[in-house]
Amino acid sequence: MRWIKACSKQLCLCALILLFGVIYVLCRVGEASKFGGLDIVSVEALEELTAGRRYIEEPEHVDSFLSLQGQKAAYDKKTHTFYVSQPVHEEQIASLFEVPAGNISLCVAQDTYVGDVEGAMQAGHRFQLWMIGEQEYTVFGLIFTGAPVLAVNSADVLKSDYQKGGIVLFDPDDEDVNGVSVKSSQAYLKYNANAGTYSIKLMKKDFAEDKRLSFLGIGKNKTWKLYEVSKSDRSLTRAKLAADVWNAMNAGTALVRRYEFVEVVENNVYKGLYLLAPKWNRSMLTLSEQECVVSREELTPEQIPAYLDLISDKDLSRYYLFLQMTYAYKNGTEDYVVIETVQDNGEKRCVLAPDKLKHVFGSFEKALQYLAWEGDEQDNDTSRMLIATEEVEAAKGRQEIEILRLSTVEWKQLRATVLGDETIRRQLALYKQYLIDSGLAVRCVEEDAFGHYYGLFEDYLRDRLAYMDEFFEYSGGTVS
Numbered sequence: 001m002r003w004i005k006a007c008s009k010q011l012c013l014c015a016l017i018l019l020f021g022v023i024y025v026l027c028r029v030g031e032a033s034k035f036g037g038l039d040i041v042s043v044e045a046l047e048e049l050t051a052g053r054r055y056i057e058e059p060e061h062v063d064s065f066l067s068l069q070g071q072k073a074a075y076d077k078k079t080h081t082f083y084v085s086q087p088v089h090e091e092q093i094a095s096l097f098e099v100p101a102g103n104i105s106l107c108v109a110q111d112t113y114v115g116d117v118e119g120a121m122q123a124g125h126r127f128q129l130w131m132i133g134e135q136e137y138t139v140f141g142l143i144f145t146g147a148p149v150l151a152v153n154s155a156d157v158l159k160s161d162y163q164k165g166g167i168v169l170f171d172p173d174d175e176d177v178n179g180v181s182v183k184s185s186q187a188y189l190k191y192n193a194n195a196g197t198y199s200i201k202l203m204k205k206d207f208a209e210d211k212r213l214s215f216l217g218i219g220k221n222k223t224w225k226l227y228e229v230s231k232s233d234r235s236l237t238r239a240k241l242a243a244d245v246w247n248a249m250n251a252g253t254a255l256v257r258r259y260e261f262v263e264v265v266e267n268n269v270y271k272g273l274y275l276l277a278p279k280w281n282r283s284m285l286t287l288s289e290q291e292c293v294v295s296r297e298e299l300t301p302e303q304i305p306a307y308l309d310l311i312s313d314k315d316l317s318r319y320y321l322f323l324q325m326t327y328a329y330k331n332g333t334e335d336y337v338v339i340e341t342v343q344d345n346g347e348k349r350c351v352l353a354p355d356k357l358k359h360v361f362g363s364f365e366k367a368l369q370y371l372a373w374e375g376d377e378q379d380n381d382t383s384r385m386l387i388a389t390e391e392v393e394a395a396k397g398r399q400e401i402e403i404l405r406l407s408t409v410e411w412k413q414l415r416a417t418v419l420g421d422e423t424i425r426r427q428l429a430l431y432k433q434y435l436i437d438s439g440l441a442v443r444c445v446e447e448d449a450f451g452h453y454y455g456l457f458e459d460y461l462r463d464r465l466a467y468m469d470e471f472f473e474y475s476g477g478t479v480s
Helices: 002-032 043-049 117-123 238-249 304-308 313-326 400-416 421-437 450-471
Strands: 038-041 074-076 081-085 105-109 126-132 136-145 149-154 163-174 179-192 197-203 223-228 260-266 269-278 292-295 336-342 348-354
Touching: 038 043, 043 105, 043 126, 074 149, 074 260, 081 149, 081 163, 117 136, 117 421, 238 269, 238 313, 238 348, 238 421, 304 336, 313 348, 313 400, 313 450, 421 450
Parallel strands: 038 105, 081 136, 149 260
Antiparallel strands: 074 081, 105 126, 126 136, 149 163, 163 179, 179 197, 197 223, 223 269, 260 269, 292 336, 336 348
């Protein structure tokens, strides 16, 4: 009898385990048939389902059909495509899509990339989303990107004067939440078409008070800038690397300013790849009311000498060294900011810092070209060109030999530490892998040419470092 009872208990236990196993499998099957909460349906079934319904190319309020964490997903009306941030190397779709209630169903067309979101991201694949109503239907696309996406919205077309609007930032790798986050704010917005920059002032809902938010791990700030990644830079990394070089040279100081990749959609129009950074100002640098930040374009010819005379030879030599390393000639004449601080003894001190970094690593003044030395025109090989001290406004009237002496000492220190060969090589490898994994390499560079131009940029940088080592007499080796 005891044996029978024991067997019965074992059979019950096995049946219970089997039941849980079946439930688990059914749950997994249910998950597999979903796409961020949306049903996956074959194209044939969708065509049969929509037979007799009217096709609408651009329905009203189509940008409201897909939401993430209560915010409308970024939508490009020109290509009828949603852009959704997704963590790189995440096998499952990280976001749960929200669909408006009513007599509308939203589903995904089955294709070879359904179930392979990581592969779809790297390939820049565009999924088909079908919106089906009672009498009509439409089809639009969805692209997963490993980059953050910033939606900039305003009532009118953005111009050079501030106007009210709002922003929504979709961050696929927010460390604060260990995953995807969505941050939004009211904002004053403007766009400078000549410079390719956006200016953003975060505001509270009534626009009566400033607001501070931390974006992409950079830290809390109330004013932000967006800098267009030059369309001629088919390596996508010149300005980003220049910013990282600047930060390495100024590590541990208030002059560190992070620039992070972000894709921008303005008023339902995809604008491309940008760098997001906090704006140089008193708030970012925690300066007092007696201190200031002035951009070069705001200074009159009469004001410039008074500011530049307050820059020490040591500070100028460091800035000159940055200009040389990145061949950033524009940042020595017209694209910089002057930061004026007051020392403990009451004396004023000024330093220079780069701003847009639009012309770095092989660019030219009249037409932004990409590494013209690719051809046979060796005269355009900027990897072996020198910025003379007289070409830097702040160096006028100074002893050139002293600036060069200080720059030589610092270059040798930097090359032996934060700008060593292996450090730069690793950084470049990280950029390349990120751009490939996120899909930016195939979506932002035409004709699958990213690898070719990235290789050119690596060659250029190697040659530039070799030339700098030769000029400053550093014998520690060059990037190979």
